[in-house]
Amino acid sequence: MIESDRTPTLFQLAVDLVIFTVREDRLHVLLVERGKEPFRGCAALPGGFVRLPEDLDASAVRELGEETGLDGRDLHLEQLHCYAREDRDPRGAIASVAYLAIAPDLPVPVPGTDAARAMWVPVDGDGVGRPLAFDHAQILRDGLERARAKLESTPIAAAFCRTPFTITELRRVYEAVWGVQVDAPNFYRKVTKVEGFVKETGEYRSSFTGRPAKLYSRGSAQVLHPPMLRPARSVPAHG
Amino acid sequence: MIESDRTPTLFQLAVDLVIFTVREDRLHVLLVERGKEPFRGCAALPGGFVRLPEDLDASAVRELGEETGLDGRDLHLEQLHCYAREDRDPRGAIASVAYLAIAPDLPVPVPGTDAARAMWVPVDGDGVGRPLAFDHAQILRDGLERARAKLESTPIAAAFCRTPFTITELRRVYEAVWGVQVDAPNFYRKVTKVEGFVKETGEYRSSFTGRPAKLYSRGSAQVLHPPMLRPARSVPAHG
DNA sequence: TCAAAAGTGTTCTACTTACACCCATGC
């Protein structure tokens, strides 16, 4: 924070959101269709500009609400990375602070709001199979890698599930985000044994067939001891 | 990245550097004494403003060179977090992108340069035992936690050591950064067994007493499989 | 020969993995 004798660039600061959910056992990201130039009509991450006195986290929460109808206070939301390459936005000096958000499978987009332009798009491999505006493809890749890593060491997988949830639902989160198959019996034991990952509610949920599953809510742990281990070689969960 | 009808704030963007090294078995951070208001005379993290067309990483490398004489291309350097709270700088809208840098114990500060105002300060617990300018105490805490976490899953501990190094030097990095004692025999085996962490040079180094130690250089691994595990309860390594 | 630092051996325990198997429900 030492002053230079040359004039610093003035930036507009944006927040862009990588919002993930799991629907039908597949990882999805929320995209919006841009209504203005540049990249009009192109898919992009939702986001918007920061205006003081609001800080970055608050901007992210606000944008989440405006563009998706989701309440940021209920979701996992964490800062990812700041992007400021000169060529990232043709309008000029616009730096973006990317956020990772994780949502349960909720009825979004909400019709009749800004969010009507939003859509859940399945993530295959490292991307969405279509061009994204600005450097959003890179931001999406970074967000995906962050989410995958955080599943290992923290209980954020539960943020993908509506409470209460079953252990199988939690397992399908790991399978969708990591793109691997996970052994159900071992996963069950591990999750229920790791201190503070999940908490039994005492309730059960019947599915159409099979034994009713115990229901759980998220525990109090912030980190997992021991961590969930991502297999070194990925076994595709979806052919 | 959706335009608002209200005018976004214009920010100056700064990069601030949390530069760690280990000297005499203790973790140190590089601080500078501010020569101007605000916080004139107060200790602060080195840093400076971003000027396009330079991007954030390049700004961090440049500031590292200007303020410490270190060559950023030789060091571990990674982005930490972006800070933009309204009250973080009394001069107004200045957002800071913090970087974590890891350096071996080199003869820095370099007298006769800008770096002469820089000093290595030991880190005790979570801080440096003196007030820091702006929100730099928070940035330092975040950098410290990042460094501690990265020692677990990546080989960055080697970035604290001049090449070639001994396994004991590497162990002292873990002890200094984590603030724990590490069992030497088990550490030795683990480090030399994990694929790609360190590479034997075939040379030996004699110390004043004891058996000469094998010398190693950093291996090619980007992540450690399995990771180095930080003890759940910290056993203080000093004091 | 002694101290000190490097490096090896050994044992116990914890965790992971693979997979067999039982449980509880709807049809």
Next chain:
DNA sequence: GCATGGGTGTAAGTAGAACACTTTTGA
């Protein structure tokens, strides 16, 4: 009954923790 998904048992293999012990040097 039987198909289906939930959950438990069990045994083999791998990794971590503790610590005794050997090796190799300088003084």
